[in-house]
Amino acid sequence: MQVVYTIKDVHHTLRKIRRVGKTIGLVPTMGALHAGHGSLIEAAVKGCDYVVVTIFVNPTQFGPGEDLEKYPRMLETDTAFCKDLGVDLVFAPSADEMYPEEQLTWVEVEKLTEGLCGANRPRHFRGVTTVCVKLFNIIQPDIAYFGQKDAQQAAVIRRMVSDLNLPLQICICPIVREADGLAMSSRNQYLSSDERKRALCLYKSLKVCREKVTDGQRAANTLIDTIRDIIGQDQGQIDYISIVDPETLEPLKTVTDRALVALAVHIGPTRLIDNILIDLKNSSKIV
Amino acid sequence: MQVVYTIKDVHHTLRKIRRVGKTIGLVPTMGALHAGHGSLIEAAVKGCDYVVVTIFVNPTQFGPGEDLEKYPRMLETDTAFCKDLGVDLVFAPSADEMYPEEQLTWVEVEKLTEGLCGANRPRHFRGVTTVCVKLFNIIQPDIAYFGQKDAQQAAVIRRMVSDLNLPLQICICPIVREADGLAMSSRNQYLSSDERKRALCLYKSLKVCREKVTDGQRAANTLIDTIRDIIGQDQGQIDYISIVDPETLEPLKTVTDRALVALAVHIGPTRLIDNILIDLKNSSKIV
Numbered sequence: 190m191q192v193v194y195t196i197k198d199v200h201h202t203l204r205k206i207r208r209v210g211k212t213i214g215l216v217p218t219m220g221a222l223h224a225g226h227g228s229l230i231e232a233a234v235k236g237c238d239y240v241v242v243t244i245f246v247n248p249t250q251f252g253p254g255e256d257l258e259k260y261p262r263m264l265e266t267d268t269a270f271c272k273d274l275g276v277d278l279v280f281a282p283s284a285d286e287m288y289p290e291e292q293l294t295w296v297e298v299e300k301l302t303e304g305l306c307g308a309n310r311p312r313h314f315r316g317v318t319t320v321c322v323k324l325f326n327i328i329q330p331d332i333a334y335f336g337q338k339d340a341q342q343a344a345v346i347r348r349m350v351s352d353l354n355l356p357l358q359i360c361i362c363p364i365v366r367e368a369d370g371l372a373m374s375s376r377n378q379y380l381s382s383d384e385r386k387r388a389l390c391l392y393k394s395l396k397v398c399r400e401k402v403t404d405g406q407r408a409a410n411t412l413i414d415t416i417r418d419i420i421g422q423d424q425g426q427i428d429y430i431s432i433v434d435p436e437t438l439e440p441l442k443t444v445t446d447r448a449l450v451a452l453a454v455h456i457g458p459t460r461l462i463d464n465i466l467i468d469l470k471n472s473s474k475i476v
Numbered sequence: 477m478q479v480v481y482t483i484k485d486v487h488h489t490l491r492k493i494r495r496v497g498k499t500i501g502l503v504p505t506m507g508a509l510h511a512g513h514g515s516l517i518e519a520a521v522k523g524c525d526y527v528v529v530t531i532f533v534n535p536t537q538f539g540p541g542e543d544l545e546k547y548p549r550m551l552e553t554d555t556a557f558c559k560d561l562g563v564d565l566v567f568a569p570s571a572d573e574m575y576p577e578e579q580l581t582w583v584e585v586e587k588l589t590e591g592l593c594g595a596n597r598p599r600h601f602r603g604v605t606t607v608c609v610k611l612f613n614i615i616q617p618d619i620a621y622f623g624q625k626d627a628q629q630a631a632v633i634r635r636m637v638s639d640l641n642l643p644l645q646i647c648i649c650p651i652v653r654e655a656d657g658l659a660m661s662s663r664n665q666y667l668s669s670d671e672r673k674r675a676l677c678l679y680k681s682l683k684v685c686r687e688k689v690t691d692g693q694r695a696a697n698t699l700i701d702t703i704r705d706i707i708g709q710d711q712g713q714i715d716y717i718s719i720v721d722p723e724t725l726e727p728l729k730t731v732t733d734r735a736l737v738a739l740a741v742h743i744g745p746t747r748l749i750d751n752i753l754i755d756l757k758n759s760s761k762i763v
Contacts, residue, residue: 196641293587294605294639299580318581319640326641352581353606354483354613 190272192279196327199280203241203328206277211238215330215357217321220244220281221261221375222270225365229334230274232362241328242271244281249292250316261378280328287323296322298345298352301438305341305431305451306462317342318349325355332358336365338372340451340464344438364464366392372463379459388456390423391463398450402467407444420454428453428460435466446470477559479566483614486567490528490615493564498525502617502644504608507531507568508548508662509557512652516621517561519649528615529558531568536579537603548665567615574610583609585632585639588725592628592718592738593749604629605636612642619645623652625659627738627751631725651750653679659750666746675743677710678750685737689754694731707741715740715747722753733757 193199206213214237216229222244233240244267251257264281271279295315301307302314325333335343343361350359365373370392371385380388394416401412409432416430432441435449444467451464480486493500501524503516509531520527531554538544551568558566582602588594589601612620622630630648637646652660657679658672667675681703688699696719703717719728722736731754738751 290638292639294583294585294636296640297582297584299582301580323641326643329643349581351577352579353583354610356613356616 190268190276190279192268192281194281194283195286196282199241199278199327202278206239207329212331213237213328214240215324215328215333216240216242216276217324217333217335218242218244218267219246219260219375220267221263221378222267223365223373223375223377225336225338225373227270227274228365229336229362230271230276232360233332233334234275236332236360237330239277240275241278241280241330242276243324243328244268244279245287245320245324247287247316247320248284249288249319250313252310252312255310256376256379259379261375287320292319295319296349296353298349301341301345301348304433304438304440305429306453307341309428309453314342314345318345321346321349322353322355325357330357332360334360334362336363337361337464337466338364338374338462340435340449340466341438344436347436370396372461374461376459376461380456384457384459387423387425388459388461390420390425390456391452391454391461394419395450395452395463395465399465399467402444402469409441409443409448412444412450416450416452420452425454425456428455444469477555477563477566479555479568481568481570482573483569486528486565486614489565493526494616499618500524500615501527502611502615502620503527503529503563504611504620504622505529505531505554506533506547506662507554508550508665509554510652510660510662510664512623512625512660514557514561515652516623516649517558517563519647520619520621521562523619523647524617526564527562528565528567528617529563530611530615531555531566532574532607532611534574534603534607535571536575536606537600539597539599542597543663543666546666548662574607579606582606583636583640585636588628588632588635591720591725591727592716593740594628596715596740601629601632605632608633608636609640609642612644617644619647621647621649624648624751624753625651625661625749627722627736627753628725631723634723657683659748661748663746663748667743671744671746674710674712675746675748677707677712677743678739678741678748681706682737682739682750682752686752686754689731689756696728696730696735699731699737703737703739707739710743713742715742731756 214233216233218226246260268279296318297315347359398412413430430452432450435447448467453462501520503520505513533547555566583605584602634646685699685703700717717739719737722734735754740749
């Protein structure tokens with residue numbers, strides 16, 4: 190496995206790979222890799238001839254007062270993790286390498302970025318979409334892998350790829366959870382032992398929501414109230430609880446077919462997100 | 477020469493071209509081709525193994541009340557023109573092919589799009605940059621060719637390619653003029669015989685500006701006044717006259733090194749643009 194830090198070195202390495210006709214898989218990450226990232230890498234190793242993992246804590250997707258400075262950075266551990274899983278190339282650029290001059294060009298996705306996480310993180314998705322387009326252009330992968338944990342990001346990226354005719358496929362992989370149900374996240378490291386226990390309320394509330402739907406409840410407001418009550422019991426401070434169309438992200442009043450139940454909750458100072466997908470036509474798909 | 481109308485057909489044709497390692501040149505146009513486009517095509521034929529011309533009157537770069545409906549469309553004449561010059565592929569998509577659903581994703585370049593033509597055409601450049609990214613992604617050229625006639629567009633596209641790490645080169649070709657100096661433009665077709673004569677004031681004023689600079693005048697305001705007087709004599713209605721840095725497009729008070737003198741003028745109902753580049757370190761380059 191190779192580790193490179195410059196765009197020039199990426200081009201140099203990948204030119205040879207492309208010339209022999211190998212398919213390239215990309216897993217874009219901000220590092221602090223965990224089993225969630227691991228599942229994306231495994232999917233890439235299975236689906237492509239050559240796998241690139243990018244490790245870049247992208248400053249343009251953090252807002253003022255967010256955790257850019259304290260976001261965990263552990264490049265050596267991360268590269269060892271990648272190597273174990275059969276990654277071929279790690280690209281870990283500096284901020285100066287990715288943004289050598291003032292970034293004047295932004296990729297913006299309207300509507301889909303306005304609700305959910307976008308409502309309280311106004312420039313977050315513009316940073317995500319812009320850095321993804323940059324990474325797609327640098328790596329030129331055949332397939333890029335993202336996690337369903339960031340459900341809104343997944344919908345935004347998919348729409349962007351379609352709207353801009355980007356020449357790659359997007360593969361969205363299911364959420365990976367700890368044994369007790371907490372969704373894997375690099376930000377789980379921030380949790381104290383007490384907060385770690387309280388953080389279980391996110392998935393616990395989503396599981397109860399899923400049961401209510403299975404029992405016939407279809408009214409979004411009622412389902413949201415149920416989730417709110419459970420999270421309140423564990424003193425989580427709710428950013429949002431939303432039931433939306435999984436593609437357009439438009440709020441649903443009634444769950445009739447496919448629905449995304451998504452939430453963001455502060456547990457102490459740490460903001461966590463989680464979600465489930467409901468598919469009434471294929472109830473085994475409530476995951 | 478092949479003419480195709482769908483993205484699928486472009487992919488099908490270019491897959492074979494790319495597989496044999498040919499370099500691809502792209503000349504994106506809105507049709508109504510003239511000798512200005514011809515010079516771009518000739519540069520592409522000279523510089524690349526395989527040349528694609530796109531002909532697409534892009535609705536998203538026209539504002540309300542602009543000339544989207546009356547913009548000249550003459551596909552047969554245009555394809556014959558391309559064939560004569562040795563083009564390999566013409567891609568002439570419909571608006572539905574390029575925008576099959578509501579376009580939610582936009583590529584925006586800040587600052588460079590705010591002055592000059594951008595001041596009175598607020599969403600114009602967002603339409604241009606977005607359709608260019610789409611065409612770049614569909615065609616995946618090695619080099620794309622644009623004209624210096626649209627000087628602001630050229631600066632915006634160059635910055636966008638750099639900011640987004642787009643994997644292609646941009647080649648900007650000099651303005652092509654009629655024998656009497658009028659810059660070639662598809663919109664010249666709109667001019668009545670009287671307007672056609674009056675339209676000469678654009679280049680006439682720029683030539684006088686160039687002479688004043690050669691004679692030692694460096695103050696942008698004085699140069700702009702000279703241009704304004706000449707255009708006023710021919711009853712042109714001035715949209716803007718600006719002297720700016722050719723890359724950042726920031727207004728200059730004094731011409732010290734490189735400068736772009738750009739203007740937009742209404743001759744009757746037709747809006748025309750023209751510009752000259754000044755390079756004091758290399759005075760032969762005042763073109």
